[in-house]
Amino acid sequence: MGYRIAVAGATGNVGREMLNILAEREFPADEVVALASRNSLGTEVSYGDETLKTRDLDQFDFTGIDIALFAIGSGPTKTYAPKAARAGAVVIDNSSLYRYQPDIPLIVPEVNPDAVEQYRTHNIIANPNCSTAQMVVALKPLHDRARIRRVVVSTYQSVSGAGKEGMDELWLQTKGIYVPGQEKEPKKFTKQIAFNCIPHIDVFMEDGSTKEEWKMVVETKKIVDPKIKVTATCVRVPVFVGHSEAINIEFEEPLDADEAREILREAPGIMVIDKHEDGGYATPVECAGDFATFVSRIREDITVENGLAMWVVSDNLRKGAALNAVQIAELLGRRCLKKG
Known part of the structure; x- marks a missing residue:
């Protein structure tokens, strides 16, 4: 006996990826419903070997749905997530709303599987920001060993994080140059993205940081440890496709690069590619379409006591969004919504 699953936002980048991953990982679903706005009503989307026609999110009755994966943005989520939760579905939301x-x-x-038990308060679980998700996967096993005091991270985030419009803009601007x-x-984007880098994601805040940067700080504290400075x-x-991060970590206890490398090799969800040679590291091209979070360039940071530096790369549409949501659904099924 399987689960009844609804995917809201099934025609978007993340929604389509959710359907792909549900099929790839053979999630035990008796029924999968693709939901979208009226503008996309009837659009066909792939679910494994099947083709699903989208249904109207506004009119959909979530009664009998076990898990609802949401990829529709904060505004619509505010309307439809409580409706789904009241009908008995557990909402796994990819927006920043909750x-x-x-x-x-x-x-x-x-990183924090035990937190899934808290879903009962509202029947809602939040999925973290894409840049946070891959970072905390790499941080947690090291934190368990040596306790992290401070993290300095610089991200190199792909345009797919801004949706289809971001991907189209990069393609059209690149073509337009030639x-x-x-x-x-x-x-x-605020400036040309083709052959350029833009140090600005989301809105600016009063202290000069952007909201994307603020998200990484607050979410890391909530998921891993409130004492960590980020x-x-x-x-x-x-x-x-694919977000990259250069991460510098300061620990409370000594931890050398060799031990860190071995810890990460044994950690769930991580693939270590770290050879001190040309090409002995992961880049976004290799990580696209993969489930893993790749860690490379692990080395000691001699500018601080007990410091390490590393390079972390992941497919942001997968681990940063759709994959993490499906993994939460799998966790929920194992621990809380067992069937059969």
Whole structure:
């Protein structure tokens, strides 16, 4: 006996990826329903070997749905997530709406699986920001060994994190550079993204940081440990899929690079590719389409006592969004919603 699953936002980048991953991982579903706005009503989406026609999210009755995966943004989620939760579905939400609400769990299954039990308060579980998710997967096993005091992270985030519009803008601007008359002015981004880097993701806050940077700070504290100090600089780069992060970590206890490398090799969800040679590291091209979080360039940071530096890369549409949501659903099924 399997679960009844609804995917809200099934025609978007993340929603389509959720359907792909549910099929790839053979999630035990008796029924999968694809939901979208009326503008996309009837659009066909793939679920494994099946083709699903989207149904109207606004009119859908969630009664009898076990798990609802949401990828529709904070505005619509505010309307439809409570409706689904009241009908008995457990909502796993990919937006930022519920991440910072104290009584709603924010979960990365490799990091804080026990928090899933807290879903009962509202029938809602929050999925973290894409840049946070891959970072905390790499931080947690090291934190368990030597206790992290401080993290300095610089991100190199792909345009798919800004949705289809971001990907289209990179493609059209790149083409426009080589084809006279097809130049494309910035619309989705604040500056040209083709052959450029933009140190600005989300809105600016009063202290000069952006909200994306703030998210990494607050979410890391909630998921891993509130005592960890985090500072982030988030940069959009001309890569279609895959976020990269250069991370410097200061520990309370000594931890050398060799031991850290062995710890990470044994940690769930991590693939260590760390050879001191040309090409002996992971890049976004290799991580696209993969489930793992890749860790490379592990080395000691001699500028601080008990410091390490590393390079972390992951497919942001997978681990940063859709995969993490499906992993939460799997965790929920194992621990809380057992059937059969």
